[in-house]
Amino acid sequence: MANSGAGVLRVVEREATVYRRLWRASVFSSFVTPVLFLAGIGVGLGGLVDERAGRVQGLSYLVFVTPGLLAGTAMQVGAGGSLWQIMAGTKWMRFFHGIVATPVTATGVYGGYLIWLAVRTAMSCAAFLLVAAVLGGVPSWWAVLALPAAVLTAAAFAAPLCAFSATQETDLSFPLVIRLGVTPLFLFSATFFPLAQLPSWLRPAAWVSPLWHGVELCRAATTGRAALGGGPARLVVHVVVLVVLIACGAAWGTRTFTRRLAQ
Amino acid sequence: MTDLGGALVEGQGLTKRFGSFTAVAGIDFTVERGKTFGFLGPNGAGKTTVMRMIGCVSPVSEGSLRVLGMDTARDGARIRGRLGVVPQMDTLDSELTVWDNLLVYGRYFGLPRSVIRPRAEELLEFVQLTDRRNDRVDPLSGGMKRRLTIARALINEPDLLLLDEPTTGLDPQARHLVWERLWRLKAQGVTQVLTTHYMDEAEQLCDRLVIMDRGRIVAEGSPQELIAQHASREVVEFRFEDRAVQDAAVAAAGEAGLAGGSVDRGVGGAGSGRVESVGDRVVVYTDNGERAAEAMAGRGVRAASVLVRRATLEDVFLTLTGRTLED
Structure with missing residues (x-):
């Protein structure tokens, strides 16, 4: 339907209008913090690692950790934007209800919001990549492909989480999503160290982490070495896993947004 | 279009x-x-x-x-x-x-x-x-x-x-x-x-x-039609502080013949001849509010306040449902 397609873009416009007023607040969480991680862990701790352990998977620690932080940032933007913001639209400030009184549908609101999160992820990650490149963490031009990989990673979190948030009556569960979901994944998805460091019985747990698939894709891209993502066939699997997550999330979100906004 | x-x-x-x-x-x-x-x-x-x-x-x-x-x-x-x-x-x-x-x-x-x-x-x-x-x-x-x-x-x-x-x-x-x-x-x-x-x-x-x-x-x-059809011309509201006094007033209104009519039959004007007890009020629908108030006073009803007024949509609602809009 051409109509609902246009509606999606109107919602993106709304978000962009808000962002033009409030972008300063989000610069910290989505850009400054990741860059601080990069400087502190990539450069600072990395110097120590390189000195003591030599190379990690044949890479300097900064080059190893850059794609991990990149995918981690994508997850933070995608997941962070899918919780309280949705509650604001459905319950606290209720502006989503104002939107569905126009030709824009509940699905349009959901889709538009997801696309906006994808745009924000791309902006944050592009800025992060530039800084990382200047610091020497991005050895390959293949790194431009890390941007779509980061966007896929963010969407794989945002699609199901936005769907979930629309079902919630309060924000009580959101800190749990962060503490039990986002933070452990950030630490143990081959972001800061290779999976081989994990006890073997714990490794399968990383395989179900959407972030791990995103990190592997980003690492293959920023280093230009497909082998680091498990080889070309494995890279395709990573993409498929993320796309399936997005598709399932979207099917769910269409239902939960319609139920919340148009019953 | x-x-x-x-x-x-x-x-x-x-x-x-x-x-x-x-x-x-x-x-x-x-x-x-x-x-x-x-x-x-x-x-x-x-x-x-x-x-x-x-x-x-x-x-x-x-x-x-x-x-x-x-x-x-x-x-x-x-x-x-x-x-x-x-x-x-x-x-x-x-x-x-x-x-x-x-x-x-x-x-x-x-x-x-x-x-x-x-x-x-x-x-x-x-x-x-x-x-x-x-x-x-x-x-x-x-x-x-x-x-x-x-x-x-x-x-x-x-x-x-x-x-x-x-x-x-x-x-x-x-x-x-x-x-x-x-x-x-x-x-x-x-x-x-x-x-x-x-x-x-x-x-x-x-x-x-x-x-x-x-x-x-x-x-x-x-609004005018509804009032004309479902409420009387005038309304008297008696307000009470004591439940027993209020119940006695309802009985007195009946004895005074104020509850004699019925809604929509036009006995003495459409909707008149009804008595409703809601909250702390007794509401009497009538054609002549002054006379109804006097009749009640004549029977010894002592209300905290008495108000004679025109009928409104609120009265229409009360007549039709027995409840008030603010409930």
Whole structure:
């Protein structure tokens, strides 16, 4: 339907209008913090690692950790934007209800919001990549492909989480999503160290982490070495896993947004 | 534009169920072009649900509902494109300024900015918010927010304006400002559908209205017709501080022959000859309020206060349901 397609873009416009007023607040969480991680862990701790352990998977620690932080940032933007913001639209400030009184549908609101999160992820990650490149963490031009990989990673979190948030009556569960979901994944998805460091019985747990698939894709891209993502066939699997997550999330979100906004 | 034969909204057997709960139980109504049509009823009567169905954000469970000549089940988005909606609870975008609220909302209708800008100027003038255009929405008073919502609802020059409890929660002055704007729109020929649980609002604004109670329509007509049909000419209200005294007063009213008539039969005038005991009041419907008050005093009824007044829609509602609108 051409109509609902246009509606999606109107919602993106709304978000962009808000962002033009409030972008300063989000610069910290989505850009400054990741860059601080990069400087502190990539450069600072990395110097120590390189000195003591030599190379990690044949890479300097900064080059190893850059794609991990990149995918981690994508997850933070995608997941962070899918919780309280949705509650604001459905319950606290209720502006989503104002939107569905126009030709824009509940699905349009959901889709538009997801696309906006994808745009924000791309902006944050592009800025992060530039800084990382200047610091020497991005050895390959293949790194431009890390941007779509980061966007896929963010969407794989945002699609199901936005769907979930629309079902919630309060924000009580959101800190749990962060503490039990986002933070452990950030630490143990081959972001800061290779999976081989994990006890073997714990490794399968990383395989179900959407972030791990995103990190592997980003690492293959920023280093230009497909082998680091498990080889070309494995890279395709990573993409498929993320796309399936997005598709399932979207099917769910269409239902939960319609139920919340148009019953 | 399609010729709608004058009817902008037509509901037939319109029903809405949420699980096993029936919020709207098969109502029929017609809204004519250029008129203001009201749904009057207490909270929980199903008014908001009807409005959400007309506004095509809530699917119809049963029956039919045509808005602007289209079927709400099939043409929801097209219908919404030609409606203006003022919801009961604010849905303003509090992350945006007053001006951006209008601009962004116009874009949801697919209007180009060049069309929205002059309209937004005009609408801000119309709702007297021009000097607040660059302010955020949050610090605005309740009345200003409601006026901004009305301006926002007009950004697409709608064929039909839906107002759900447009002045609930506003102080009297803010309320009059809203009413004044709605009268101006009516004078311009804008068709309006509104819900309210204020009988004075319904009397002031509506050409026709239906009275709703528990999901059903219990009466329909112009405010004057409804009063003439379902209430007496005058009403005497006796207020009591003591329940026993109040019960004695009801008995005394019966003995005085004040409860002798019956509704709608025209015994001594339509609707007169009824006595209702609600809350701390005894309400007597009669043709002659002074004489009824005297008759009660003659029987030794000592009320804390006695008030003789004209009948209102509130009395119509009380007569039809035995309850008050504020319940």
